Amino acid sequence: MKVKKNSRKAYLDERELKRRRRERIIMLVVGCLAIVFTILASQLSSRKELPISANILVYGLTSINIILILLLIFLIVRNVFKLFSERRKGVIGSKLRTKLVAAFVGLSLVPTILLFLFAINFLSYSIEFWFNIKIGDALARSLEVAQTYYTQTEELAKFNARQISADITKNRLYEAARADYLNSLLSQRQKNYKVGRVEVYFDFNNKSLVFADAENALLPSVALSPKMLEDIYSGKEIATVSPTTVGDAIVGVAPVFSYAVGTEVIGRVSVSYNVPQGFVDKLRSIANASEQYGQIKLLKNPIKFNYVVTLSIVTLVIIFLATWFGLSLAQSITNPIQDLVSATNRITQGDLDSRINIEADDEIGLLVKSFNAMTDDLQKSKTGLIEANISLEERRKYMAAILRNVSAGIISVDKIGTITTINRAAEAMLEIDAARLLSRNYRDLLPDEHLVMVNSFLLEMKESHKRVLQKQLELTLRDKALTILLTLTAIEDEEGNDSGIVVVFEDLTELQKAERAAAWREVARRMAHEIKNPLTPVQLSAQRLQRKYGDKLGEEGSVFKECTQTIIDQVEVLKNLVNEFSRYARMPVTTLALNDLNAVVSDAVVLFMDAHKDIHFEYRPAKGLPKFNLDAEQINRVMINLLDNAVASINTKTGHIGVLIKYDPTHKKVTVAVADDGAGVPASYKRKVFEPYFSTKKSGTGLGLAIVSSIISDHKGKVTVSDNYPTGTIVSFQLPVSEV
């Protein structure tokens, strides 16, 4: 697998690079040490036989070999330990790496070991065989023959010297008078014994008699070492071999004893046998061959050891190289796999930016490319999803904002009746908490009467096959009466399947109120106009009749007077009524000016306090309420109407009426509440109390609260009626606090 160098650097982590850098430094240091050692170890002696450079070279190579082999061993063993350590820790890729390395080592180990053992055995056998060949024996025997030749010749020389010495001693040939006999003896013996040279030396005359053959005549006498002389003069025979110009001289020397004193040595006899140079050379060659063979035999074991060491080193190198190769190959396979695994883990944790930077042209490279492509696609999909989600979310928020801000209340339920949406308007309108009702079934939440109503609507939709149903309802919620326009719309999905129902609530209460108020105002205007006109002539006519004929009828005139008076009174009542109508129909224009609401309300309360001393009035103005735009006269009228109703509702003579003003500076609204503990207003009347001509009082025009509603409406406020507890009614109106 070809992996580019820069890619290799890319996926090798920092630690690995540092480790390799450190190993290179170690190798460099070791190499330097080897060189230093070589210089130290080399013997710079004046060796003439071989140049110094050869010594240094040999030492250098030896040292470097050893150091490098040890370094290789160290690195291999270290990597193997690391491999096993990683496997124990469960590092990704370590098992595969172990298998690969084990396979490589196994494949290389078995044949290498076999070859090593075979080579060692073969070598040992061959060397033993060579040294077992009878050459050694032959050489030894030959040497023995040569040595025996010398030995025997030495013995012969000594024997002959002994014989001559004995003859000299026995016949006293050492005496001067017998010199001739001595010469004759020596000459004879030299010829008979075929001795190369016979030499006789006597101490007393300090000269030698030499008898030699032609070859040895001119050769000098063999020099005897002091040790030899010492031995001779102590009575021992000696033999020596000394080289000459024509070969080797084997000399046997015997002492000459005195005839008178048998132990006294008075001279010596030397008998020399000459070994020709040619023969000596032959013998020497035998000796040399035997010597060399002996030296090589001496080195047999060291040579074997040397070969074993060399083969062992080679075997180790092969095994370690195989291990190294296995490690490298395993790493090159498992490193990309490790990268893949770690990249996969990163992607699992959400990091879709991770990629693997390996360029290879094999299956691993293909796998890496596929992985990177898959990650690209995942990232694009995720980006697309995120964008789609953002878009959906924005749309949802927009729809939610629309739902939240639309004035109509919207409630949606799915096909099984689970409430899925309640907007803010619906919450406010129906006074419900959406959080508690969402995801619950409407059947579990609606009161029975409402549930019956809803079921009837659904049935109607189903029977009429209508998708939209609109109904106007009068709803009473706690103390509030509402007129609701209910629109039910069945939702269908794209396949036409039922997906639920959307219910839209439109609050028509205020609209109806306004419409009724306007209608009533028009009626009031017309009625005032049409009725008022004939009332005056009727009243005047009755008054005229009373004046004309009242006194003339005497006792029967009382009936007349009573009837005419009744006519006049009732016409007055009708006139008042018409005037009220007229006043309602023509409400004065609201003139806003900065006024203190507290003061306006206080004025009205004080009036009623004075007028109704049996009733307990409690007035609580608002603190910090600034002056704001209001029509003081109209607000005063409002307060009078409200207080009047409150007093009227208290049946008993004593009661309690509270007037409370609350200011909300945050929303800039002020609320005035008039609370009584009277009879209260039934729930069904609550929506009607602000309509004209609706009154629960026995004598009332029914326009009071209508006027109040109109004035408050002109002030852009709102008025509500609620129950007081335990009894009574609270009428509240809210005004915006604004300045000019």
Added chain:
Amino acid sequence: MVGMKNNKFRFGAAVCICLLTLFITATGPVSAKTEMEPRLVDVLITSNTGDVLLYARLIDCFREEMEAAILAGVPAIFTLQLDVYQERPYLWDKHIVGKEIRRTIKYDNLKKTFLVATNGADQPGIFPNFESAQKAMADLSGIPLIPISALSRGNNYYAQIKVKIDRVRLPFNMEYVLFFVSLWDFETPLYKVRFSY
């Protein structure tokens, strides 16, 4: 922290291996450390009428494997290194003379004699047995150091003496192959003997 310890361990192991290697290789072919340490004894400086003479004896210089090699015909060469210096109080000592005397012992397996030659002399000494030959090799008697005429009166001198065995010469230059098989290769300590003139 654990990674740093591992790194230190590895580095230490590497250094140990290097030192071990150095030790092994240094103790291999450089010098053969043996149980027997050859040394010079009875070192004496004297003179005759013409020369300053050295007398000394070399002991424990023959080991078993050396004897076996000699008996197999391998020659052994002792090299006696002699240097004479003049002591000078305020300068470095002056080197007067330096010489080497090489003494070779070789066994003649034909004649069963031992030849001891000094400086390659034509007439080596012949000894019938190994003991006498060893004695002759170890006997450093009457070796002329320096002619008296080379000395100056009133000066102090000293001689530095060392004997070393040269590397054995094996057949076929096998000594270069058997780098772990060092038969000998030793040297005595450096001896310093003072004398005055």
